[in-house]
Amino acid sequence: xxxxxxxxxxxxxxxxxxxxxxxxxxxxxxxxxxxxxxxxxxxxxxxxxxxxxxxxxxxxxxxxxxxxxxxxxxxxxxxxxxxxxxxxxxxxxxxxxxxxxxxxxxxxxxxxxxxxxxxxxxxxxxxxxxxxxxxxxxxxxxxxxxxxxxxxxxxxxxxxxxxxxxxxxxxxxxxxxxxxxxxxxxxxxxxxxxxxxxxxxxxxxxxxxxxxxxxxxxxxxxxxxxxxxxxxxxxxxxxxxxxxxxxxxxxxxxxxxxxxxxxxxxxxxxxxxxxxxxxxxxxxxxxxxxxxxxxxxxxxxxxxxxxxxxxxxxxxxxxxxxxxxxxxxxxxxxxxxxxxxxxxxxxxxxxxxxxxxxxxxxxxxx
Amino acid sequence: xxxxxxxxxxxxxxxxxxxxxxxxxxxxxxxxxxxxxxxxxxxxxxxxxxxxxxxxxxxxxxxxxxxxxxxxxxxxxxxxxxxxxxxxxxxxxxxxxxxxxxxxxxxxxxxxxxxxxxxxxxxxxxxxxxxxxxxxxxxxxxxxxxxxxxxxxxxxxxxxxxxxxxxxxxxxxxxxxxxxxxxxxxxxxxxxxxxxxxxxxxxxxxxxxxxxxxxxxxxxxxxxxxxxxxxxxxxxxxxxxxxxxxxx
Ligand SMILES: Nc1ncnc2c1ncn2[C@@H]1O[C@H](COP(=O)(O)OP(=O)(O)O)[C@@H](O)[C@H]1O
Ligand SMILES: [Mg+2]
Numbered sequence: 001x002x003x004x005x006x007x008x009x010x011x012x013x014x015x016x017x018x019x020x021x022x023x024x025x026x027x028x029x030x031x032x033x034x035x036x037x038x039x040x041x042x043x044x045x046x047x048x049x050x051x052x053x054x055x056x057x058x059x060x061x062x063x064x065x066x067x068x069x070x071x072x073x074x075x076x077x078x079x080x081x082x083x084x085x086x087x088x089x090x091x092x093x094x095x096x097x098x099x100x101x102x103x104x105x106x107x108x109x110x111x112x113x114x115x116x117x118x119x120x121x122x123x124x125x126x127x128x129x130x131x132x133x134x135x136x137x138x139x140x141x142x143x144x145x146x147x148x149x150x151x152x153x154x155x156x157x158x159x160x161x162x163x164x165x166x167x168x169x170x171x172x173x174x175x176x177x178x179x180x181x182x183x184x185x186x187x188x189x190x191x192x193x194x195x196x197x198x199x200x201x202x203x204x205x206x207x208x209x210x211x212x213x214x215x216x217x218x219x220x221x222x223x224x225x226x227x228x229x230x231x232x233x234x235x236x237x238x239x240x241x242x243x244x245x246x247x248x249x250x251x252x253x254x255x256x257x258x259x260x261x262x263x264x265x266x267x268x269x270x271x272x273x274x275x276x277x278x279x280x281x282x283x284x285x286x287x288x289x290x291x292x293x294x295x296x297x298x299x300x301x302x303x304x305x306x307x308x309x310x311x312x313x314x315x316x317x318x319x320x321x322x323x324x325x326x327x328x329x330x331x332x333x334x335x336x337x338x339x340x341x342x343x344x345x346x347x348x349x350x351x352x353x354x355x356x357x358x359x360x361x362x363x364x365x366x
Numbered sequence: 367x368x369x370x371x372x373x374x375x376x377x378x379x380x381x382x383x384x385x386x387x388x389x390x391x392x393x394x395x396x397x398x399x400x401x402x403x404x405x406x407x408x409x410x411x412x413x414x415x416x417x418x419x420x421x422x423x424x425x426x427x428x429x430x431x432x433x434x435x436x437x438x439x440x441x442x443x444x445x446x447x448x449x450x451x452x453x454x455x456x457x458x459x460x461x462x463x464x465x466x467x468x469x470x471x472x473x474x475x476x477x478x479x480x481x482x483x484x485x486x487x488x489x490x491x492x493x494x495x496x497x498x499x500x501x502x503x504x505x506x507x508x509x510x511x512x513x514x515x516x517x518x519x520x521x522x523x524x525x526x527x528x529x530x531x532x533x534x535x536x537x538x539x540x541x542x543x544x545x546x547x548x549x550x551x552x553x554x555x556x557x558x559x560x561x562x563x564x565x566x567x568x569x570x571x572x573x574x575x576x577x578x579x580x581x582x583x584x585x586x587x588x589x590x591x592x593x594x595x596x597x598x599x600x601x602x603x604x605x606x607x608x609x610x611x612x613x614x
Contacts, residue, residue: 278465313462314425315462316462316464318424318425318446319458319461319462319464320464320467320472321445321446321447321450322422322424322446322450322455322456322458323450323472323475323476323516323520324447324450324451324475324476324520325447325475326447327447333467333471334464334466334467336466336467337464337465337466337467337468337499338465338466339466340465340466342466343466
């Protein structure tokens with residue numbers, strides 16, 4: 001984002017924004033969007049085939065946007081909040097492969113502000129793209145609230161790798177609501193990272209695999225700080241033959257409560273799905289509650305799950321100690337390993353960036 | 367200290383060890399002079415690994431009697447970390463798997479010499495394992511090679527090797543054997559090696575062997591001869607021919 005547009009951003013704000021994975025220099029990005037509270041500060045595409053604009057503008061400009069808007073909720077017979085203000089519209093044109101990620105930032109600035117956005121992401125037939133959404137809050141945004149509705153439409157053969165990084169603070173409440181509709185041979189990958197403190201998060205994004213041979217994978221890394229509640233799940237509905245889904249969650253509690261949900265629902269035969277939830281509790285006060293669910297109406301499905309929760313295995317600590325690490329060093333390397341960025345399905349390009357972000361945050365936490 | 371230099375690097379005096387409230391080792395006496403290698407035979411479950419774990423200081427192994435003296439210092443109540451600093455290193459029989467922690471990370475912690483890491487990992491056919499999670503989906507042989515790799519980088523004075531060659535194919539045993547032999551030739555290096563298969567004996571010079579049966583050390587002698595006898599007559603025979611005895 002050019003200097004001018006960021007002129008009235010304080011250095012501290014820029015830092016928080018960057019901590020949510022946003023590249024303020026835009027060097028390694030193909031398009032950017034930044035909304036502060038209810039106001040769009042910035043919206044620009046640097047590449048052909050990618051449209052990015054404020055949702056209200058898109059609804060005015062493109063009649064087809066209206067058809068998409070709310071349609072994923074309708075499909076699942078669900079209601080959604082209507083009182084939203086802003087959010088982004090992103091569309092990647094048919095057949096385009098976009099090398100550099102698109103980025104969007106939703107930033108809370110004013111004290112007590114309730115940000116409520118509705119995003120539409122449309123990946124046209126055969127298009128391929130990475131999208132990073134960074135959500136963060138300025139120091140001033142005390143008692144803030146963020147509601148983020150996201151509807152993803154991934155058309156035939158399309159590919160969306162969506163990475164959401166939450167970088168909040170102790171007194172912020174957050175409620176993302178997401179649905180992804182995935183057509184034939186299309187892929188939806190969702191990576192979620194939340195390592196900073198937050199008051200509470202409730203989210204249960206759903207992917208619907210409606211087309212044959214479509215895929216979805218949800219991967220999350222969650223660090224829970226004392227006093228927080230993170231009720232975070234992922235759901236995949238497998239509606240067509242030869243669809244595949246994977247849900248992987250890693251949660252570490254430093255004293256807060258994590259409810260890690262996962263739901264796989266087979267509505268067709270010949271589907272394959274796996275759910276994995278691992279939790280590490282590092283403090284007496286920490287709570288991790290894993291709720292993995294699997295449902296099938298058919299016999300010809302291959303669905304499995306594994307869940308494991310506990311403290312760090314003493315054998316692992318002592319193993320590393322026998323190689324000369326101190327107990328603290330051993331714990332730290334094990335926790336970092338547990339939160340391995342490779343759990344996320346990131347392109348190489350982003351892996352380093354996210355690993356770096358993670359290291360910065362974990363370094364401050366213990 | 368009269369023991370220094372020429373004396374014993376490790377001295378175990380009347381060691382009794384309990385695990386989970388049960389006595390596993392009883393009055394074990396063993397010493398290893400500097401620069402020497404001792405071999406420990408014994409049937410499954412006799413307490414061999416327990417002895418090594420007690421020397422390393424793992425939790426869950428309570429010393430209820432006796433002393434472990436390393437380089438003239440009593441180490442009974444030292445932390446694992448302190449023991450490592452003094453120069454004790456352990457090659458696990460069954461190392462734990464650690465998700466997300468790469469072999470290379472540990473290698474780099476153990477040695478700053480990146481050239482050595484590269485060469486040794488090549489020699490032990492572990493170059494591709496460097497970027498993998500520790501022991502996760504490693505085959506039996508790969509685990510042993512990775513253990514040997516780490517301990518050589520660690521460069522301890524006393525190596526405790528718990529069945530280094532079990533589950534390793536003959537070709538790799540030969541590689542491991544020569545890496546180990548090279549290491550043990552260095553000034554003052556000592557080792558206590560547990561072996562079932564005896565293969566390792568073809569690669570290293572070991573002066574003494576002993577047999578553990580039911581938590582007691584029995585018999586002492588030339589390890590190759592002992593191994594031959596054990597193969598012929600089994601472990602029980604060792605008990606017949608000797609009383610439990612002082613070794614060293
Ligand atoms: N941590 C432990 N807790 C309880 N029992 C143990 C523990 N470690 C070893 N043992 C028991 O002690 C005995 C000796 O075990 P071990 O030293 O592993 O034998 P070896 O290495 O000679 O096969 C076995 O009966 C084993 O079950
Ligand atoms: Mg053993």
